[in-house]
Amino acid sequence: xxxxxxxxxxxGSPGQSITISCxxxxxxxxxxxxxxxxQQHPGKAPKLMIYAVSDRPSGVPDRFSGSRxxxxxxxxxxxxxxxxxxxxxxxxxxxxxTLWVFGGGTKLTVL
Amino acid sequence: EVQLxxxxxxxxxxxxxxxxxxxxxxxxFDDYVMHWVRQGPGKGLEWVSLIxxxxxxxxxxxxxxxxxxxxxxxxKNSLYLQMNSLTTEDTAVYFCxxxxxxxxxxxTGTTVTVSS
Numbered sequence: 001x002x003x004x005x006x007x008x009x010x011x012g013s014p015g016q017s018i019t020i021s022c023x024x025x026x027x028x029x030x031x032x033x034x035x036x037x038x039q040q041h042p043g044k045a046p047k048l049m050i051y052a053v054s055d056r057p058s059g060v061p062d063r064f065s066g067s068r069x070x071x072x073x074x075x076x077x078x079x080x081x082x083x084x085x086x087x088x089x090x091x092x093x094x095x096x097x098t099l100w101v102f103g104g105g106t107k108l109t110v111l
Numbered sequence: 112e113v114q115l116x117x118x119x120x121x122x123x124x125x126x127x128x129x130x131x132x133x134x135x136x137x138x139x140f141d142d143y144v145m146h147w148v149r150q151g152p153g154k155g156l157e158w159v160s161l162i163x164x165x166x167x168x169x170x171x172x173x174x175x176x177x178x179x180x181x182x183x184x185x186x187k188n189s190l191y192l193q194m195n196s197l198t199t200e201d202t203a204v205y206f207c208x209x210x211x212x213x214x215x216x217x218x219t220g221t222t223v224t225v226s227s
Contacts, residue, residue: 002137030177038156044155045206045220045227051213091214098158099125099170100146 004029004090004103020106022090023071028101030071034093037075038065046109048084049088051087077108085110100102113137113216115207119207127225128198133207135191139215141165147192149203150220157203160192161210173202183218189226197225 005023012018019108022029028037032095038046048057048064053073067074073092077084090103119131133145147159160171160181169181180193192208202225208214 032177034212038214040156045217046211046214047217048209048215051211051215055212057213058155087155091156091158097170100158100161102148102156102158 003094003096003101004092004104006088006090006106008104009107009109010100011111012077012080012083012098013111014080015078018080018108019077020075020088020090022073022075022092024073024092024094024101025071027096028092028094029068029073029090031095032093034075034095035066035068036091037064037073038089038090038091039084041085046089080110082110084108115209115218117205117207117218117221118156120205120223122224123197123201124227125198125225126194127194128195128199129223131192131194131205131207131223132194135188135190135209138209138216140183140188145180145183145189145190146208146209146210146214147179147205148214148221149201150206151200151203154203159205162190165225175223194223199225201225 037050040046054066116134146161162169162181175225176194182191204220206220209216
């Protein structure tokens with residue numbers, strides 16, 4: 001069982017906006033600005049989409065944004081495009097002995 | 112070009128050992144914390160282990176603690192994962208990744224299959 005909780009799936013139509021949540025505790029998501037989001041297409045390596053809760057690496061479209069409220073981080077994708085269909089994972093630093101944790105992943109379907 | 116290339120995967124029997132390597136190029140390797148992340152068949156990402164830039168600090172997931180050892184050789188720009196006492200649960204694609212406030216560079220992965 002993953003330490004961070006994500007919905008198993010979300011869906012949206014092209015042009016719409018969707019939000020994926022990532023719920024942890026004050027020991028990880030809620031306590032540190034070290035939350036990141038990854039996009040993974042089938043058979044490919046993950047790609048960093050958001051780091052430090054809400055910062056975007058260069059080259060990532062500004063349709064992707066990150067935020068946090070309490071112990072829940074969120075990834076919002078606006079203006080959905082077919083190419084956004086992928087699995088998305090959140091991760092966070094944690095003060096537990098493991099130091100790092102991923103969410104279980106969310107499958108985004110673009111209808 | 113910034114690049115990570117894993118190698119060393121293969122088929123191993125339960126209880127066996129394997130050593131994975133990750134060759135880094137295009138950046139100052141010893142400036143970065145490095146991670147191993149794995150993904151079982153049809154499963155999500157699972158963090159495995161990390162090592163500080165100078166190799167003095169390491170952390171591992173509870174699922175591999177005492178069995179896997181992460182190390183690095185900065186003179187060779189290389190990261191390693193020594194995997195011992197392997198079980199079928201360790202079957203996965205293993206990725207190495209660079210840490211820059213997020214895992215910003217990933218290799219393509221190397222496949223480890225534990226099977227009798």
